[in-house]
Amino acid sequence: MADIARMAGVSISTVSRALAGNPLIPKPLRDQIVEIARTHGYVVNQSARSLRLRKTDTIGVIIPLAHETGQLISDPFFLEMVGRLADEITQRDYAVLLHKVVITQTGWLERIIQSHRADGLLLIGQSNQHQTLNAIAETYRPLVVWGAQLPEQKYCSVGSDNVAGGRLAVAHLAQAGRKRIAFLGATDAPEAAQRFDGYRQGLAEAGLPFDPDLVVRAHYTMEEAGRTVADFIAAGIPFDAIFAFSDVIALAAVSALIEAARSVPGDVAVVGFDDIVLARHSAPPLTTVRQDLAMGARTMVDLLFERMSGGPVRSALTPVELVARGSSL
Amino acid sequence: MADIARMAGVSISTVSRALAGNPLIPKPLRDQIVEIARTHGYVVNQSARSLRLRKTDTIGVIIPLAHETGQLISDPFFLEMVGRLADEITQRDYAVLLHKVVITQTGWLERIIQSHRADGLLLIGQSNQHQTLNAIAETYRPLVVWGAQLPEQKYCSVGSDNVAGGRLAVAHLAQAGRKRIAFLGATDAPEAAQRFDGYRQGLAEAGLPFDPDLVVRAHYTMEEAGRTVADFIAAGIPFDAIFAFSDVIALAAVSALIEAARSVPGDVAVVGFDDIVLARHSAPPLTTVRQDLAMGARTMVDLLFERMSGGPVRSALTPVELVARGSSL
DNA sequence: CTGAAAGCGCTAACAC
DNA sequence: GTGTTAGCGCTTTCAG
Numbered sequence: 001m002a003d004i005a006r007m008a009g010v011s012i013s014t015v016s017r018a019l020a021g022n023p024l025i026p027k028p029l030r031d032q033i034v035e036i037a038r039t040h041g042y043v044v045n046q047s048a049r050s051l052r053l054r055k056t057d058t059i060g061v062i063i064p065l066a067h068e069t070g071q072l073i074s075d076p077f078f079l080e081m082v083g084r085l086a087d088e089i090t091q092r093d094y095a096v097l098l099h100k101v102v103i104t105q106t107g108w109l110e111r112i113i114q115s116h117r118a119d120g121l122l123l124i125g126q127s128n129q130h131q132t133l134n135a136i137a138e139t140y141r142p143l144v145v146w147g148a149q150l151p152e153q154k155y156c157s158v159g160s161d162n163v164a165g166g167r168l169a170v171a172h173l174a175q176a177g178r179k180r181i182a183f184l185g186a187t188d189a190p191e192a193a194q195r196f197d198g199y200r201q202g203l204a205e206a207g208l209p210f211d212p213d214l215v216v217r218a219h220y221t222m223e224e225a226g227r228t229v230a231d232f233i234a235a236g237i238p239f240d241a242i243f244a245f246s247d248v249i250a251l252a253a254v255s256a257l258i259e260a261a262r263s264v265p266g267d268v269a270v271v272g273f274d275d276i277v278l279a280r281h282s283a284p285p286l287t288t289v290r291q292d293l294a295m296g297a298r299t300m301v302d303l304l305f306e307r308m309s310g311g312p313v314r315s316a317l318t319p320v321e322l323v324a325r326g327s328s329l
Numbered sequence: 330m331a332d333i334a335r336m337a338g339v340s341i342s343t344v345s346r347a348l349a350g351n352p353l354i355p356k357p358l359r360d361q362i363v364e365i366a367r368t369h370g371y372v373v374n375q376s377a378r379s380l381r382l383r384k385t386d387t388i389g390v391i392i393p394l395a396h397e398t399g400q401l402i403s404d405p406f407f408l409e410m411v412g413r414l415a416d417e418i419t420q421r422d423y424a425v426l427l428h429k430v431v432i433t434q435t436g437w438l439e440r441i442i443q444s445h446r447a448d449g450l451l452l453i454g455q456s457n458q459h460q461t462l463n464a465i466a467e468t469y470r471p472l473v474v475w476g477a478q479l480p481e482q483k484y485c486s487v488g489s490d491n492v493a494g495g496r497l498a499v500a501h502l503a504q505a506g507r508k509r510i511a512f513l514g515a516t517d518a519p520e521a522a523q524r525f526d527g528y529r530q531g532l533a534e535a536g537l538p539f540d541p542d543l544v545v546r547a548h549y550t551m552e553e554a555g556r557t558v559a560d561f562i563a564a565g566i567p568f569d570a571i572f573a574f575s576d577v578i579a580l581a582a583v584s585a586l587i588e589a590a591r592s593v594p595g596d597v598a599v600v601g602f603d604d605i606v607l608a609r610h611s612a613p614p615l616t617t618v619r620q621d622l623a624m625g626a627r628t629m630v631d632l633l634f635e636r637m638s639g640g641p642v643r644s645a646l647t648p649v650e651l652v653a654r655g656s657s658l
Numbered sequence: 659c660t661g662a663a664a665g666c667g668c669t670a671a672c673a674c
Numbered sequence: 675g676t677g678t679t680a681g682c683g684c685t686t687t688c689a690g
Contacts (some may be wrong), residue, residue, distance in 0.1 A: 001667065011677045024675065041436070043443035048667035049377035051682050056376065056428075076606065079408045090429045095446070097387075098425040107370065114372035114438050116683095117424070194407065251610065281580065283612030294666060330683070338660045345685055353659060380666050445667095523680035662689085673678075 004042055008033050019044060050116075058095040059304065060118035061085050064127050075220070075248065076276045077242040081146065083123050084297035092305065094119070103129060113140050120304045122146070126157070126190055137313070144304040146296065148190035149315050156307060157315045158300045162191050162314045165320040166198020167205065169243045169271040172287070172322055174206035176329070178241035178269055182214040184229065184253055185245025192245050195273060199243055213237050218249055225249035229256035239327075240268055247272035247279045247288055254282070254327060269328040284326030292318055332373055338363050348373060379445075384479070387424040388633065389447035390414050393432045393456050404549070404606045410453050410475065413626035421634065432458060442469050449633045450474070450520065455486070455519055466642070473633045475625065477519035478644050485636060486644045487629045491520050493525020494618040494649040496534065498572045498600040501616070501651055503535035505658070506568035507598055511543040513558065513582055514574025521574050524602060528572055542566050547578055554578035558585035569597055570657075576601035576608045576617055583611070583656060598657040613655030621647055 005012045006120040018025045018033035020158045023311060025033075037043075045077050049055045056239070081323060082146070086096045097118050101108050108141030109132060112121065120142035126133060130150055136143065148297040158323050183199045196215075203210050218228040229242075229252060244250035254264050262268050272279060275290035306314065334344045339362070343446040347354045353500035354362075366372075369484055373569045374463065379385045392407060427446050430437050438461060441450065449471035455462060466484040473485045502510050512528045525544075532539050543566070545558040558571075558581060573579035579601030583593050591597050593613060601608060604619035628645050635643065 011670080012667095013677060013679095013688085014675085017676090020669085026675075029675095038436070041439045041443060043440050045380075045667055046444045046446045047376055047385065048682090049669080050376035051380050051543045051666090052668045052670090054682075074409070074412055079412050080403070082411070083403055083408050086427050086429060096427040098427055100415060107367070110370045111372050114370060115375045119377045265467075278607055278610055281607055281611045283610070283614075285612075341684085342661055342663095342686080343659090346660090349685085355659075358659095376685055377666090378685080380668085380682090381684045381686085383666075660690085663686105664685105664687085666684090668682090669680105671678105671680085674676085 001042070001044075002200045004033065004037050004040065007036050007040075032231065038157060054116075056095075056117060056119050057093070058097050058118045059089045059301075060097045060099055060112060060121045061089075062099045062112065062121060062123045063108075064101055064123065064125055064129070066127055076278060077246065077248070077274050078124060080276065080293055081297065084293050085122060085124075085301065088297050103127060106132075109133075109136055110303065116202075120144075120308050122300055124299065126150075128189065130190065141310075142304060142308045144300045146177055146300060148194050149317060150190055153315065154313065156303055156313050158296055158303060159186035159191065159317065160296070160320045161289040161317050162320075163198040163201065165273060166195040166200075166243070167202040168198075168320065168322040169273070169289050170199055170202025170206060170208075172324065173243065173269055173271060173328060174202070174208060174211060176241075176269060177305055179208065180211070180214060180239040181208065181241040182216055182232070182239045183245075184216045184218050184225070184242050184249055186217060186220070187215065189239055203237040218245070220246060220249060222248050222252045225252040226256050229253045230260065233257070233260045233262070242268060242270045244270065244272050247274040247276045247286060250286055250288070250327075251278065251282055254284075254286070265326065265328050271322075271328055275323055279323075280325070282327075287325045287328035288323050290321045290323045292321075330371070330373075333362065333366050333369065336365050336369075369491065383445075385446060385448050386422070387426050387447045388418045388630075389426045389428055389441060389450045391428045391430060391438075391441065391450060391452045393430055393452065393454055393458070395432065405607060406575065406577070406603050407453060409622055410626065413622050414451060414453075414630065417626050417630040421630065432456060435461075437464075438465055443452055448460075449473075449637050451549060451629055452635060455479075457518065459519065470639075471633060472628045473636065473638045476627060477523050478646060479519055482644065483642065485632055485642050487632060488520065488646065489620045489625070490581075490646050490650050491523035491649075492527040492530065494602060494620075495524040495529075495572070495652040496531040497527075497649065498602070498618050499528055499531025499537075501653065502547065502570045502572065502598055502600060503531070503537060505570075505598060508537065509540070509568040510537065510541060510570040510572055511545055511561070511568045512574075513545045513547050513554070513571050513578055515549070517545060524574055527544055543568055547574070549575060549578060551577050551581045554581040555585045558582045559589065562586070562589045562591070571597060571599045573599065573601050576603040576605045576615060579615055579617070579656075580607065580611055583613075583615070594655065594657050600651075600657055604652055608652075609654070611656075616654045616657035617652050619650045619652045621650075641649065 005015045114211040123145045126147035134154045147159050187196045216232050218225040272288040275288045279286040279288045296318050334341045452474045455476035463483045476488050516525045545561050547554040560606040601617040604617045608617045610617040
């Protein structure tokens with residue numbers, strides 16, 4: 001910046017002001033300085049600027065890893081979410097800093113906050129960190145979480161209406177005459193718990209009994225879910241439908257079923273959750289509860305910027321929609 | 330840091346050294362200081378650290394947009410690449426800064442470099458910026474590009490063996506008895522040009538004539554490619570196979586064909602490129618030229634770190650492999 | 659082994 | 675309008 005000042009025959013302050021578009025500097029001079037900087041490829045050093053301004057023009061996007069330290073941000077849902085968030089953030093002229101963190105050690109969030117690398121934080125999935133997040137919310141404001149809305153929640157969250165989604169799925173299957181609908185997925189993580197709630201409500205509304213034997217606990221990766229379903233089939237408990245926590249495990253279930261010579265949807269109808277790109281293109285195409293990630297991402301970023309400028313804690317629930325396809329028809 | 334120093338009864342310098350694990354400070358004192366910092370949630374301010382050290386511990390990942398300012402990092406290939414790169418970078422304890430840039434205005438790369446927000450840069454796809462990159466390479470070293478290896482290239486690149494891929498695809502189709510194999514995709518961008526080259530070589534090797542009428546120029550989005558293929562079918566030029574630049578447009582082609590009542594692979598066999606997750610799960614499953622993105626990403630990051638520590642310009646070609654599935658069998 | 663002090667590059671009072 | 679100057683929080687020489 002000193003060089004540019006010398007070339008323009010002015011002081012450093014003037015260059016700083018000109019480059020910031022400060023109207024105190026007359027327009028012609030400003031333009032001239034900007035031009036000199038441009039031709040010499042000069043750009044303001046962001047580290048120095050951030051230090052001085054206490055502002056980084058960066059939003060941190062955090063992908064929490066429950067424990068699997070073994071790499072791989074490969075889940076299609078996460079990837080799509082990251083893409084959407086990046087779009088929204090870039091559009092507002094902020095940069096995106098990607099954090100992949102293992103949330104088992106305490107202080108993971110404090111460390112990210114205190115490093116001062118971002119002006120605001122977006123967390124994809126609250127996992128089992130509700131307490132941590134509530135504690136943090138007391139002192140750190142610019143944080144928005146994708147996930148379930150929980151009782152006594154002090155932080156900002158955006159998420160789909162998971163309960164409604166579960167009910168929709170079960171209603172759809174019941175309407176198609178299915179009587180023994182299994183639930184496939186975790187039931188402890190907040191979003192999973194809500195979908196499971198919706199499942200139970202849906203059963204009640206359809207006049208179907210709840211059978212604990214039909215609750216199949218499954219990990220969220222395709223491989224593990226596939227094995228779980230294979231075991232479940234082998235156990236011989238009769239069932240004619242599956243409502244899965246996510247499309248990924250729903251697709252794993254479809255594969256396992258076909259492997260075991262059960263037809264989909266003939267013997268077993270399958271409904272997933274998310275509507276990832278794959279769902280539309282699988283064989284058979286997957287019936288699913290669609291989450292509007294574009295809207296979800298936009299809402300998260302909107303809320304974050306509100307928070308960053310001092311707004312109140314507001315949470316949002318985005319609507320879901322049943323998309324009926326071949327796997328249940 | 331001053332606070333921590335006061336609490337520990339030492340000077341700021343000592344705290345700085347202790348936190349950096351400097352062995353000059355006796356181990357017990359060091360541990361004590363680290364402990365105080367930890368309990369008080371103190372973390373070094375990265376802006377200040379970066380300014381002082383001229384080092385950010387961050388790698389920038391650049392997603393170049395040819396012109397479509399309209400948002401959306403939605404292409405599965407890009408998304409998967411970003412995920413893999415993020416994995417590799419995080420594993421080396423660097424942060425990931427995502428840049429989505431429109432490369433139409435000159436100086437896009439200089440601006441990113443000069444902003445000093447990253448210690449090294451990874452560019453996904455060289456697009457039509459070969460000259461720009463060559464020029465930059467004269468002065469800026471820590472840059473690795475995913476893409477084709479071009480003559481007189483001064484920068485570091487990592488990419489698949491596109492020519493081999495094209496040849497493999499055509500050989501596979503020719504062996505299956507296909508005579509009129511269309512090429513679907515761009516032919517100007519470097520990677521596309523190489524795949525097209527491979528296509529022509531493959532035809533020659535199979536003793537098949539090259540027919541310019543069978544070169545179908547298509548944009549890389551699913552929607553536009555779908556329309557292009559529909560038009561091509563309507564034009565009535567006979568063909569019995571398609572080799573597509575990417576899986577995304579190959580899948581668009583499959584949809585368009587089925588829409589037009591042509592069976593796949595009966596009437597038309599289709600081969601894609603990339604082996605995105607979707608390829609395995611589509612109906613019919615897509616035959617494709619598989620790129621090993623895990624290896625590609627690892628190689629890019631390895632080469633980048635080599636460059637960052639002053640190594641020579643080295644480029645790498647990663648092998649491809651034909652994965653035969655239902656769309657061509 | 660530890661502390662004092664300089665300075666990374668920038669912005670914004672505060673003068674003039 | 676423009677320049678002088680202090681200082682953002684850190685690391686590291688240099689002195690002790």
